[in-house]
Amino acid sequence: MSSAQKLLVLVEDDEAFARTLKRSFERRDYTVVTAANHDELVTVLEVHRPAYAVVDLKLAGGASGLTCVQTLHAADPATTIVVLTGFASIATAVEAIKLGASHYLAKPSSTDDIEAAFGKVEGDPDMALSARPTSIKTLEWERIHETLADTGFNISEAARRLGMHRRTLARKLAKRQVT
Incomplete structure (x- = not known):
């Protein structure tokens, strides 16, 4: 692949994580x-046509990365889009794929x-099905972490919610x- 074919846009609001991921891909x-x-x-897409995109699902201020997926797909349906999230759910996975994400x-x-x-x-029809249910402790921890993030890590407000x-x-x- 030439460097033009390996142009990647990274949509991530966590500066430290974005910097680390950027260096790793470079x-x-x-x-x-x-x-x-x-x-x-939108400003980046005015100048660049990326072959690849990595989009964080939950951006600062409650913004959704799904809007970014939709914009990337509309700009160039050939862009391979991967959505990353710390708050995975079946509903958002389905929506991301419907809007144009590849993974x-x-x-x-x-x-x-x-x-x-x-x-x-492409999908893999031979993918092994796992029967690994999520534990109640894991579900509780994910809910606590999501609420903490939503409250800016304010423990009193998170506890109230x-x-x-x-x-x-x-x-x-x-x-x-x-974490």
Whole structure:
């Protein structure tokens, strides 16, 4: 692939993560352009036509990466779009694919995982089905983490929204660190 064919746009609002992912892809000979939100993505698309895109599902201010997926697909349906999220759900996965994403990965995902997703545009009917149900503890932790992120990591407000005492939430957080 030439460098023009390996142009990647990264839509990520977490500057540290975006910088790390950008460096990792640049080491693999991708040319990486970043955008922190939908408006910046529109500006990038005025100048560039990326072959690949990595889009964070949940952007700052409650913005949805699904809008970015829709914009990328409208600009060039041939763009291979991978959605990354720390808040994976079946509903958002289905919507992302409907809007033009090629793949949907739950964080943490490595550069290897993302690059492998670029190569797997077609579905795999022979994919093994796993019967790994999510535990109640994992579901609880995911809900706590999502609420904490929504409240800007304000423990008192998160506890109120979760319907639990602040001290109870603090004890749960002490047992398992927020990442």
